[in-house]
Amino acid sequence: MKRDVIKRLKALDKIELTDLANLLSVKVDRLRGYVEEWKRNDMVNIITETRYQIKPGKRLLEYKTLPEIILLKELLEWGDIDITKAKNKTSIKKEDFNPSLSIILKNRLAKIKKINSRSVISIVDKNKALKYIEGKDLLIKSLINEGIKEFKSEKDIDKDLMQLLNRPGILELTKRRIEYVVFKRNPEIIISDLQKEEIKDLTRDIIISGEWKKKKIKEYDVQSSSYVIYSGKKHPLTELIEEIREIFFEMGFEEVTGPIIETAFVNFDMLFQPQDHPARDMQDTFYIEKPFDKGDIPFPELIDKVRKTHEDGGSTGSIGWRYKWDIDEARKYVLRTHTTATTIRNLYLNRNRESLKLFSIGRVFRNETIDYKHLADFMQVDGILLNKGANLRLLMGILERFFKKLGAKKIKFWPTYFPFTEPSIQPTIYSEKIGEWIELGGAGIFRPEITESLGIKHPVLAWGLGLERIVMIKYGIEDIREIYLNRLSWLRTRVL
Known part of the structure; x- marks a missing residue:
């Protein structure tokens, strides 16, 4: 040698x-x-390390920058412009228009104004927009020039890059496993x-x-480990869904399902959410464009009641939201933002029953920036109870029993505010693993503006929570995205 x-x-x-x-x-x-x-x-010793490599994706290399930067530059050049006109005029691809506009609106670089029933995009602050463009251009230019950026851990990746990683075709993240030999x-x-x-x-x-x-x-090692055999097992989220179903069935509840694509009327208006509420904006809700952007109101007999409740409270004793309710806004198709859309549907269909206990488990969608604790597509469980004697004490008792059956030992309730309910409470459980109290969903009693407009005479208890949050607590997961990565190392080794 x-x-x-x-x-x-x-x-x-x-x-x-x-x-x-x-x-x-x-x-x-x-x-x-x-x-x-x-x-x-x-x-010798063997040391294994992981490196995280980030490189520009196909869409980023195609545009040479971010699509929202191109759109923002165009909006600065055009001035105030109708949304439809901007979509037809922009140089970015049609499928990139809505996500790009959503990012611009979320960063408060532009706003949407209503002018004669038209939606017009208007730049909020030109200097702020130019500064935003300059910062993003510098970041993207360095990425394209370097080709690959390498980091020792995911925590070393700065916030701006992490946000871009969540967007298809912009950046690609790969893990490189390195083995070192130490003599x-x-x-x-x-x-x-x-x-x-x-x-x-x-x-x-x-x-x-x-x-x-x-x-x-060659030496024969009689002490070397044999092949590890991994038994088949269900995904943790599947296990949790089955466990929750079993708990609700034991408590006498019926399961209901509903469509993923809903009219805004069911998703928002029947729940007394005003049409100018921020949650209904494009940057928070996914609106459907094809094949149809609008549909018929599923319960036409409710249109006048819901309109009056929104405008002046109708016969509920409320003053309403004091604005002119627009039926075209209510006809828009959306990806449901909560499973309450399903329970409110079924509550109305069963409005003549004296007692009702329903729950629903399903996917919901929100136009969120994906990060370690947020997803745009996630699972939610929703429950309602209709009964003449229903009250806040009963609601807390149901939720306490539910969480204890899931394994929680310490449970507290805090007063809070939610748009659908009054009074409203925030259930929290104590996590032994994390060592702190954790908020889990929301609950309360449906407001009279909801129940009376639907023709329901008795109080309705309602609650909802995200399932991924429970999985994170149960298995000590810090990043919600890990649940859907299907890493075999985690799925194989987790305790049954």
Whole structure:
């Protein structure tokens, strides 16, 4: 073996396995077998590290910048412009228009004004917009020029890059596993093993010829681990859904389902949410464009009642929201933002019953920026109870029983505000793993503006919570995205 190779190995604290293989002119797979043997004999250590590599995605390379930056520059040039006209005029792809506009609105760089029933985009602050463009352009330019950025851990990735990683085609994240070899003894003595041809199978001919005396015989390790057999198991979220179903069935509830695509009338208006509420804006709700952007009101007999309740309170004793209710806004199709859209549907369909206990589990959608604690597509459970004697004490009792059946030991309720309910409470449970109180969804009693406009005479208790939050607490997950990554290492090793 060349002296300069040995000298170099002695000078290094550690060397990457692939570099060592290249240095010694052997295949990585063959070298890995020797390294494992050296490790068992306490001659080397193996250190494994993970590197996170970020590189520009296809869409970013195509645009040479972010699509919202192109749109923002165009809006600065055009001035106030109708949304439809802007969509037809922009140079970015049609499918990128709504997400780009949503980002611009969320960063309060522009706003949407109503002018003669038209929706017009207007820049809020030109200097702020120019500063935003300058900052993003610098970030993207450095990314494209460097090609690949590497980080030691996911925590080292700055916030701006993490936000871009959640967007398809903008950035790509890959993990690179690096194996390092650390020599605990003289590398010259250790690596001399590679110079000897190794006998893996001791045959009759090798024994008779005496050839075995000149070569190294591969050691047989009787203590080496056998192959690990992983039993099949359900995904944690699937297990939780089944567990929640069982709990509600035990408590006498009926399960109901509903469409994922809803009219705004059911998703918002029947729940007494005003049409100018921020949650109904494009930057918070996914509106459907194709094949139809609007549909018929599913319960036309409720239109006048809901309109009056919104405008002046109708016969509920409320003063309403004091604005002119627009039926065209109510006809718009949306991806449901909560499973309350399903329970309110079924509550109305069963409005003549004296007692009713319903729950619904399903996917909901919100135009959220995806990060370690937010998803745009997630699971929610919703429950309602209709009864003449229903009150806040009963609601807290139901929720306490529910959470205890899920394994919670300490439960508290805090007064809070939610738009659908009054009074409203916030259930919290104490997590032993985290060592703090955690908020889980919301609950309350439906407001009279909801129940009376639907023709319901008795109080209705209502509650809802996100299922992914419970999975995170139960399994100590810090990043909500981990639930859907389907990492086999986690799925295989988690406790049943």
